[in-house]
Amino acid sequence: MIKFSLEVKLKAVQMYLAGIGSQTVARRLGIKGHMSVQTWVARYQKYGVQGLELRSPKYDYDGDFKLKVLNWKKQHKASYPQTALQFDISNPGTIANWQRKIRECGIEALFTRRGRATHMTTNHNH
Structure with a gap:
């Protein structure tokens, strides 16, 4: 799985919120699937920029x-x-x-x- 930087995720979200469709955003930024863009937008809308940040170390859910x-x-x-x-x-x-x-x-x-x-x-x- 390719990990995208915070900058790329934020750019994708900004483009989408400016009215560009998720498939177009994905294509322009070299993101394989437009669902990633939609997921990032939803996380951004709920959690702000923090929702886009990579987490480390990985969570170990019980x-x-x-x-x-x-x-x-x-x-x-x-x-x-x-x-x-x-x-x-x-x-x-x-x-x-x-x-x-x-x-x-x-x-x-x-x-x-x-x-x-x-x-x-x-x-x-x-």
């Missing part, structure tokens, strides 16, 4: 939060971008991944941790 997000999405019949905006999740694909995990592996998959298993990181030198 299982309860993931379940809450997915339940809200279902209850409100919301799209992934709408749900991401509601919960300040910068990438709607993150929610789609959680949905896929449930479908393929069950709810328990939302509660597993990324990276090494805990037995691999335990300090045995005490």
Whole structure:
């Protein structure tokens, strides 16, 4: 996934708000999909410039939060971008991944941790 600078995102938002369509903005700025422009505009309108900033380090959401997000999405019949905006999740694909995990592996998959298993990181030198 290509990460765009704050300047590019802000330029895209300004162009869109000036009345240029999202597909035209995407094409002019070399952005592959116009949905990115629409997502940036929605985040800008809700959170201001901070909504466009790259986050670091990556958030590590717990299982309860993931379940809450997915339940809200279902209850409100919301799209992934709408749900991401509601919960300040910068990438709607993150929610789609959680949905896929449930479908393929069950709810328990939302509660597993990324990276090494805990037995691999335990300090045995005490």
